[in-house]
Amino acid sequence: MVAFGHDPRCLVDGEEEGDARSEFMDAFGEAQDLVVGRFLDPIEVSWKIKKWLNVGTERRLKKAIADVHAFAMDIVRARRRPSATPSCVEHHMDDVLSRFVASEDEAHSDEVLRDIVLSFLIAGRETTASALAWFFWLLSSRPHVAARIADEVSAVRKSTGTRRGEAFGFDALREMHYLHAALTESMRLYPPAPIDSQSCAADDTLPDGTFVGAGWSVTYSAYAMGRLASIWGEDCMEYRPERWLDDGGVFRPESPFRFTVFHAGPRMCLGKEMAYVQMKSIVANVLEEFVVDVVKDDVAAGGVPEHVLSITLRMKGGLPVKIRRKPEA
Numbered sequence: 381m382v383a384f385g386h387d388p389r390c391l392v393d394g395e396e397e398g399d400a401r402s403e404f405m406d407a408f409g410e411a412q413d414l415v416v417g418r419f420l421d422p423i424e425v426s427w428k429i430k431k432w433l434n435v436g437t438e439r440r441l442k443k444a445i446a447d448v449h450a451f452a453m454d455i456v457r458a459r460r461r462p463s464a465t466p467s468c469v470e471h472h473m474d475d476v477l478s479r480f481v482a483s484e485d486e487a488h489s490d491e492v493l494r495d496i497v498l499s500f501l502i503a504g505r506e507t508t509a510s511a512l513a514w515f516f517w518l519l520s521s522r523p524h525v526a527a528r529i530a531d532e533v534s535a536v537r538k539s540t541g542t543r544r545g546e547a548f549g550f551d552a553l554r555e556m557h558y559l560h561a562a563l564t565e566s567m568r569l570y571p572p573a574p575i576d577s578q579s580c581a582a583d584d585t586l587p588d589g590t591f592v593g594a595g596w597s598v599t600y601s602a603y604a605m606g607r608l609a610s611i612w613g614e615d616c617m618e619y620r621p622e623r624w625l626d627d628g629g630v631f632r633p634e635s636p637f638r639f640t641v642f643h644a645g646p647r648m649c650l651g652k653e654m655a656y657v658q659m660k661s662i663v664a665n666v667l668e669e670f671v672v673d674v675v676k677d678d679v680a681a682g683g684v685p686e687h688v689l690s691i692t693l694r695m696k697g698g699l700p701v702k703i704r705r706k707p708e709a
């Protein structure tokens with residue numbers, strides 16, 4: 381909603397035929413999996429041949445991309461309609477897409493706006509969902525962490541004079557240092573974007589002296605880096621939110637070149653702060669009101685859920701949970 385004033389209805393149970401949500405979600409998921417499949421194919425040229433012949437997985441990918449593009453284009457065209465203009469502010473359309481549409485510095489074609497919509501959808505949709513699934517799974521075998529978060533949330537309620545059930549403001553969320561640390565520690569071990577690749581624009585040399593030529597790909601694994609004893613110490617495999625807190629319990633950030641979950645440098649994640657706001661609001665509101673029980677026995681007992689090798693670190697089949705309301709305090 382904040383990005384382009386449109387609810388993609390990701391949480392709606394879209395079983396009905398022709399449901400815009402389910403068609404988009406299916407196409408989006410399929411496109412993502414098929415693109416990753418290209419990298420996993422042992423015969424590199426095989427997807428290129430299939431693409432040239434327009435058969436098999438490449439034919440399906442083409443259709444999925446067309447569906448995803450159509451969904452994003454509908455959002456753009458709806459915003460271009462005279463009723464949605466001329467002034468976004470007048471219409472209270474203060475989202476990112478409206479700002480691009482209204483931009484007087486630069487006119488953007490529908491295709492450029494479509495790609496802006498898509499980049500926000502791709503970057504922001506599964507990343508936070510993946511982070512929260514792994515986080516709630518980690519919490520399921522660590523009730524003391526869940527209890528400490530709930531205590532922090534109730535202390536922030538007192539200090540901000542707000543009541544249970546009310547939305548948290550930015551200042552209140554900023555005060556939740558332990559929750560910030562708990563989420564960060566979870567993403568260190570289970571980074572939503574586990575592998576990232578960049579293409580080198582011009583010949584360059586990495587800080588350790590490694591030469592990288594123009595057009596070469598450089599890939600790093602945030603997943604592996606998050607588990608390196610040389611960066612995090614001998615307890616690198618332990619989930620320990622305290623490693624992110626100073627003696628006064630204040631969150632202590634790490635260099636993005638060590639904690640690479642949001643990437644580092646000029647192309648770092650643009651939505652990092654927004655992602656924390658979303659995740660902290662969700663966790664704070666859920667743990668304030670509910671107890672979350674993981675229902676799969678092996679997983680609830682601490683067994684690691686199966687990973688799906690994709691662009692984001694997905695959990696196979698998601699994380700089935702049961703929600704119980706806490707008694708009124």
Ligand code: HEM
Pocket residue numbers: 383499500503504505507508511571572573576577640641642643646647648649650651652654655
């Ligand atoms: C926990 C959640 C998130 C994680 C772990 C994450 C991680 C990342 C990473 C690793 C990149 C670099 C990708 C690359 O260059 O190959 C990136 C880029 C980006 N992210 Fe996020 N992201 C998250 C949430 C979000 C959200 C909620 C938004 C906004 C709705 C967002 C918007 C973007 C954008 C626009 C870029 C491209 C930046 C650029 O290329 O200049 N992200 N993110």
